[in-house]
Amino acid sequence: MITPLPPPAPPSAACRVCRAREANLLLSTQGRTYWRCPVCRATLLDADQLPPVTEERLHYRQHRNDPADPRYRRFLAKLTEPLRQRLAPGSRGLDYGCGPGPALAAMMREAGCLVTLYDPFFYPDPAALQQTYDFITCTEVIEHFHQPAEEFARLDAMLRPGGWLALMTCFQTDDERFAAWHYRRDPTHVVFYKAETLHFIASQRGWRCEIPVKDVALMHKTPVACAFP
Template sequence: MPTCPLCASDDAAFYHRDARREYHQCRRCALVFVPPAFRLGPEEERAVYDQHENSPEDPGYRRFLGRLFDPLRERLAPGARGLDFGAGPGPTLSVMFEEAGHPMAVYDPFYAPDPRVFEQAYDFITATEVVEHLFAPGEELARLAQRLRPGGWLGLMTKRATDREAFARWHYILDPTHVAFFSETTFRWLADELGMRVEFPAADVVLLQKP
């Protein structure tokens, strides 16, 4: 069985198969994931992202991001500094926070691949519709948690897996770049692993606070 990309356990079980690929579930952290053999290559992956048309000029996209922006902003001190991880080809959440008085850095492995952002410390880090794309979510999320100042927030937005029957009908698995599917159980495991406090303030939204 493939190794879990979140917790590195080799105790995973077959979960689902569709016309394109297989999915396995880790018995330790409950992550559902796509084994490496079924992942896209870098050029194929970027070709999918290049089709995204997200923009700060789109009020609908701003409303979508508001599900994370609003509860996170309520918890931030004035002038808190943030990083938007996985900002994509049309960074928008960073613009929203800058408009609200929060200096922002952005990082994206394809569109803003500046590793210097990981030399800084932040009051908050956001990753909207990102964690489901990560080949090594355990490594990436631990790195983000390390860049947070004490009391800092990691704000994530991703649709959550529920049960096997719903998973089989789930539109979210149709995107070939989606390879890691988190549940509330998985996020609670992650919070314990990182030594952080977890909240679920809105649909698809997770906030983790560093002590």
């Protein structure tokens, strides 16, 4: 009698967040396959299933983020309030991935900051990416990154020493709830971060990561050391 061979192990995929060489299969659900990085603990949609740009554009046009909506402003205040406490008056920032209704930029301008807008679909100004800033905000943006490691390298290059990168995204918690999680079901959400993932991203670049409230991370880029004679 010939004993049947066991099924082959599923292939591994590289982590697009920390560039670890191998990620492990987490689960497949509703036609989508997700990988877990054993190093940074990010969860990633399979690279072959990333949504096309045309699909993303149509989905983003459905967003209704009114800068005058008090409920939306309260939601954004989870990030803007702790960030403002860490900034000098007149700080210059970039709202990266601001979307069609840049409410956060309006709130930071009201606080006395100078804010530039950039969004690949709604404010595609390449000049904004050639400057440096005291702070950069990404609210509900990093979960859309197809190539997170490249995006974080770009943000690092634009952030001045001593500057702040302010991130807002729903932190992933229980794997048991991942398949039914509303955040996963958004077709444009392709990478999911645990709090420890964001700490790891910061440590890779020598930044300090603070989590003042759930779903918000403030990353402080190391200031340039003063040279004394």
